[in-house]
Amino acid sequence: MNKQIILNLPVKDLEKSRAFFSALGFTFDPRFSGEKAAFMNIVDGSIQAMLTTEAFFQSLINKPVVNAKQANEVVICLSCESRQEVDSLIAKAVAAGGRIPHPPEDHGFMYDQGFEDIDGHLWNLVWTAQEA
Numbered sequence: 001m002n003k004q005i006i007l008n009l010p011v012k013d014l015e016k017s018r019a020f021f022s023a024l025g026f027t028f029d030p031r032f033s034g035e036k037a038a039f040m041n042i043v044d045g046s047i048q049a050m051l052t053t054e055a056f057f058q059s060l061i062n063k064p065v066v067n068a069k070q071a072n073e074v075v076i077c078l079s080c081e082s083r084q085e086v087d088s089l090i091a092k093a094v095a096a097g098g099r100i101p102h103p104p105e106d107h108g109f110m111y112d113q114g115f116e117d118i119d120g121h122l123w124n125l126v127w128t129a130q131e132a
Contacts, residue, residue, distance in 0.1 A: 007049040007076065010057035010065050011119045014038055017051050020118050023096035024089055042078065068120030075114070077124040083111045086125045090115055093123075 011017040018028060018038050029048075032039035036056040040049045058065050066073055080086045086104070093115040094100060101122065104113035112126035 002045065004045070005047045007047075008057065008060070009049055009051055009119070009121055010054045010068075011051050012054060014051060014053050016118060020093075020096045020098070021051070024092045047078075068122075070120070072120070072122055075122040075124050077126060080125050080127045083127050086111055086113055086127050089125055093117070 014035075014037070018040075021040055022028070027041045029039040029041060032050075035053075037050050037052040040051055042048060052060075054065050080089070090100065090104075090113050097118050099116040101114055101116055104111065109129045109131070110126065112124055114122055114124040116122055
């Protein structure tokens with residue numbers, strides 16, 4: 001069985017969020033996308049996210065939807081193949097309207113930096129040397 005991770009993230013404006021993540025190079029599967037949700041491929045075949053309107057997300061849960069600009073429940077961490085990939089994705093996130101919450105951290109064997117997407121969800125990008 002092929003295991004997958006599918007994140008469900010509430011967004012305020014589905015089309016603006018699609019544009020933001022498209023600018024980072026992520027793609028969307030139209031078969032599982034519509035007016036209420038967009039199925040985003042982060043790592044084809046293994047990691048995806050379902051971006052949902054807040055109203056649709058609320059219909060799936062029995063607790064309030066967190067305003068991610070005010071509070072966070074999770075930080076989504078993605079591994080990158082190089083420091084350059086970390087920096088490139090960070091630059092794309094900023095150009096698309098994202099925010100940088102902290103400067104990059106360089107530990108020699110590991111390099112990481114994060115961004116906040118337009119809805120306030122935190123993403124961390126990390127490269128680790130193979131020998132580490």
